[in-house]
Amino acid sequence: MPPLPYVLDNTLGAAFVGMTVAAVLHGVSCVQAWYYFTHQSDRWPIKSLVAAVMFFDTVHQALITHTVYSYTITNWGNPIILDELIWSLLVEVLFNGLTALLVQSFLTMRVWRLSSRNYLLTGLTALLVIAEFACVIAFTGLSLGLKTFSRLANLEALSITVNALAAAGDVLIAATLCTILHRSRTGFHRSDTMINKLILFSVNTGFLTSLCAVGSLITIVVAGHTFLYIAFFFCIGRLYTNSLLATLNARKMIRGSADGIHSTSDNLSFSLRDLPKNGTVTSSKRPTNISIKIDTTKEFAMDRDSDQELDNDKTMHCTVGQLCYVLLWSSFVVAN
Missing domain, CATH: 1.20.1070 (Rhopdopsin 7-helix transmembrane proteins)
Incomplete structure (x- = not known):
């Protein structure tokens, strides 16, 4: 065989x-x-x-x-x-x-x-x-x-x-x-x-x-x-x-x-013109025109680590302090 x-x-x-x-x-x-x-x-x-x-x-x-x-x-x-x-x-x-x-x-x-x-x-x-x-x-x-x-x-x-x-x-x-x-x-x-x-x-x-x-x-x-x-x-x-x-x-x-930082700004503006003249406004230096501008900034950034690996870090910052300051100031003006 x-x-x-x-x-x-x-x-x-x-x-x-x-x-x-x-x-x-x-x-x-x-x-x-x-x-x-x-x-x-x-x-x-x-x-x-x-x-x-x-x-x-x-x-x-x-x-x-x-x-x-x-x-x-x-x-x-x-x-x-x-x-x-x-x-x-x-x-x-x-x-x-x-x-x-x-x-x-x-x-x-x-x-x-x-x-x-x-x-x-x-x-x-x-x-x-x-x-x-x-x-x-x-x-x-x-x-x-x-x-x-x-x-x-x-x-x-x-x-x-x-x-x-x-x-x-x-x-x-x-x-x-x-x-x-x-x-x-x-x-x-x-x-x-x-x-x-x-x-x-x-x-x-x-x-x-x-x-x-x-x-x-x-x-x-x-x-x-x-x-x-x-x-x-x-x-x-x-x-x-x-x-x-x-x-x-x-x-x-x-x-x-x-890569890099990507920023966008959104502007919100308005005016307080000709505040009421009857009764409520007592200040002799009453402003006739108040412009309020709110800037909101959004940022994105990537953090390169020491050995340049693909690790990333996202950060977002908002100008909260500026926003609070404007709101407080506008409230103060209207109240007076």
Whole structure:
């Protein structure tokens, strides 16, 4: 009986597609990184974060390229290799986890600041992020001692946990940021426009990475014997990197929609002419013309914090003192 043919479409084919899409996304992230370092003036912590994310992302791309090259070129025509594990396929999980850890930690800090230091919400988010990275370390450490995919199947539950925690963390971060920003609406057109754009970026940041993590989770449960889940997992790190860079590079555009102070003045003027001449007015210096002008000034300003993040502060000032003074003066004149 002849041996059963190897099916390559949903194994090496899926891995090849995932590597190709990841390479395209890596090119996009490189362009965004170039734009960031040439057009943004952040302090060294944020710049170091971007540099570290790009480094881990580049190493991950090199590792998955080595994996596909080893299976399809180095071992071409050797079907036995399809059941053996290549070391780069296992190590790439760690670098994907490092990229996710840095980006999610950055977003967790944003949750901490925008939520006015909410310990419970920030702690829950940080717990999901740390738990995901701990599972990544455990998976990498245990898998490096294995030689075949059949043995790797014993770690399927751990792999499912990694993807589930990643999806849960991304959804929680996106939902939290959207809720906080929605509650920050002021009713002013310019400030609400900026908040709407911030909400859109927050949704995109969590939606794409969550979608990819859920796709990897579903495929590993439904078709764990194929490489379909690997195709999704190859791309999730690129989505984290591009989400971070897109958020940082879009700050000037968002500020441009509502930057500076927007002031409007509403003038209310009226005159008291020819006060009654009979009986009630006794002052010899009775004014014949009194003009009352009430100026109401509304201001909207955005406060740039030290590391130029997208935190905003809305202030509205009304000249209440002037209004009270005019009302008191007008009452005094009429009474006399």
